[in-house]
Amino acid sequence: MADKRKSVTARLAELGVALPPCPAPLGAYVPTVRDGGLIYTSGMLPMADGVLTLTGPVGPGGHPAERGAEAARLCALNALAAIAAELGGVEGLERVARVIQVTGHVLSAPGFADQPQVLNGASDFLFQVFGERGRHTRMALGAAALPRGASVELAVVVRVEP
């Protein structure tokens, strides 16, 4: 059970996670928009240092769900990096009052139906980082195709305190 009073920064440190730079968009859009107290992210891919860490379908003949879950976690980390950039740095993440919505698409091999297991990689991570504030709604979907062949794409909406 996560300690509600522990800071997000402390939790990231405990997890051994360093926040990467805000991911660069692949087109004519921006990583985040803040509207009132909500921050919307663009679709995040499992990129590290500008390179996709996992491409191709998850499921029979493709990657095991466990590897998909690692990619989903990385997508969520990139979403946090984008939100932090919107809020002026990693300390800004302390202002996240609630993760509202996660939409996750898993590039799926024919017959693969465990998108929830893959996306738990992102959901568990958000809970580890934010505690109860990280408990979100989720839509888990299977995709036939994703940008650059990424195995997972994930977008997030969060509420921030003023």
Added chain:
Amino acid sequence: MADKRKSVTARLAELGVALPPCPAPLGAYVPTVRDGGLIYTSGMLPMADGVLTLTGPVGPGGHPAERGAEAARLCALNALAAIAAELGGVEGLERVARVIQVTGHVLSAPGFADQPQVLNGASDFLFQVFGERGRHTRMALGAAALPRGASVELAVVVRVEP
């Protein structure tokens, strides 16, 4: 034409619909998040008593669109159950001021392009239950894969009165 002054509870009774319990999440997320006056639901599947009532693709070689529409209606019913749970019970649904957004994904056989007919099962039901307040925006999509092989997945955003 639905009577605007008729209660949601009365309409559900007229339709012969009993609200099921709030559906259990398939992963590390929650069925609903309330943020200000909005309630977001997670992706709902056509489950009854914990069992999927329809799996596999809709369209040529799969289920007819009419069966898909029944599944979409059940997804919408589960969304109402989740919203009611968020609001303390079925009477809470009287506070729904507007259904804002419905996002529906239909597991589609190759060549199937009538996702709108399938999702009308959900849209018509929401109009029957809420009247004009049930008129929503919708995104109708075809999916290559959905969790547990469900034929339909549907998420809803509603505005509630204080």
Added chain:
Amino acid sequence: MADKRKSVTARLAELGVALPPCPAPLGAYVPTVRDGGLIYTSGMLPMADGVLTLTGPVGPGGHPAERGAEAARLCALNALAAIAAELGGVEGLERVARVIQVTGHVLSAPGFADQPQVLNGASDFLFQVFGERGRHTRMALGAAALPRGASVELAVVVRVEP
């Protein structure tokens, strides 16, 4: 670089674009819902005069990405038409304070992974029309099936001034 002070109407005229009528829904839903200061659109298809201008997959063996981008631009134009109708006419578009979110699905041939290029047709257009206010978050996805076989489907959320 777009001039922030130029009116939306003037920019549409410069682009040689006439706003079409609000697109008719394909089912039991409405083109837009206004909730507070946000307008949500339904999924828009590349329709002109009630006819789809592009159907079938984009990518190897299908349409080139450039044609998909034209279709995405048309989807965005239809979204603007729907938003204008919600706001009482084309002049209403001057009240758009920010394009918040674009969700785009591209009907994708096997092996096609450049959904971002396709959706740039919509994103670039929104920037041309709204300038900095048009810079949005985006989710770019590949679809296995879309309503009526449309090559692109796109939904938009915008903030409007009172």
